[in-house]
Amino acid sequence: MSEPDNQLSAEQSRQIAELIREEIARRRMSRQALAEQAKLSLSTLEKALGGRRPFTLATTVRLEQALGVALRKAPDSAPVAPLVNGDIAPDSLGAYSRRAVAWLEGTYITLRPSFGDKEAIYAYRTEIAWDAKATSLIFREGERQDAAYTQWGEVAVPNQSGFIYLVTNRNGQHRLITVSRPTISGEMYGIITTLLAGRGSLLTPIAAPIAFLPIKNVANPSVGRISSSDANYALYRQHLRRTTEEPFALFLPG
Structure with a gap:
């Protein structure tokens, strides 16, 4: 033993x-x-x-x-x-081995509410993969309609909380996504905490539900700002609602 x-x-x-x-x-x-x-x-x-x-x-x-x-x-x-060198992530990310997190690697359709249209859903791709140089999982977004705000960063997988953290740190400015471990079909649900860009240089902290769907689970994935006329709108809305209805995350009233 x-x-x-x-x-x-x-x-x-x-x-x-x-x-x-x-x-x-x-x-x-x-x-x-x-x-x-x-x-x-x-x-x-x-x-x-x-x-x-x-x-x-x-x-x-x-x-x-x-x-x-x-x-x-x-x-x-x-x-x-x-x-093999690079098989263990840093302590600051959870000290996980590559083999222990291989099930997280893949491409996901990422969903959150549109910040510009309360009835729409914003969808883009996120790839999670092992990076030998960083000795950890990293994530990188793609196919964002607002390409200038494309994010990439490190993935923390600590044993203590049971949650997964996608962390962007650019010169001390952070964006944090906290999601559950994958369900049996591979989806992850949680909260995104970021900054909302307003007029000029105005930035406002904002939090919203977020969902990651393995791309293989969506027959013909749509990306960009998804309106009610899109074929995937109902499916995407169902997954976003699941975040708060089950609940995977809580949003408390002020």
Whole structure:
């Protein structure tokens, strides 16, 4: 039976800590530098090296990738090959492995209310895929009628909340989408929090329901501003209403 949270044994942790200390001394690098390269907090690294907490498999893999050496040994002392570089997302995004989130990858039709016409629905495509350079899932929007506002960014999948976060950060300006884990048929529902562009440079915070439908679930997807005359309008409206009717998200009155 595996250790809780993939924790390594006390003896394995002791051996790994010794190897890491040797590598740090040999390379004349600081623990802070190693923590940054491995995308770990300095506190996590210090506690593990000091024996105050065991190493986990995920932490060990990150340290192997940062140092370029195998820290784990098989019983016959043969080195165990580390995971392929880029298989673990940063702690700030949930420290998920690529294999654990493969089911999220794909192209979705994204729906939200139109900000310019209260009776219409705004629809566009969103692709979620693994990015080896970022070592995480990323998303990128496409086929937006307002192409100048096309967004892209990182995808956080923390275990604690059970929700998925699509985060855009451009020079400190954020847009956040919070959605549920996919239903059995793959849809995700939640809230988009962004800025509404008004006249001139006027910007106003705005929140609205949002839905992601796997593109394979829509026979002939429509994009752009969808009015009641569009063949997909009823389907799109049904999914947007599901966000608040089930509810996947709540909007409280002021």
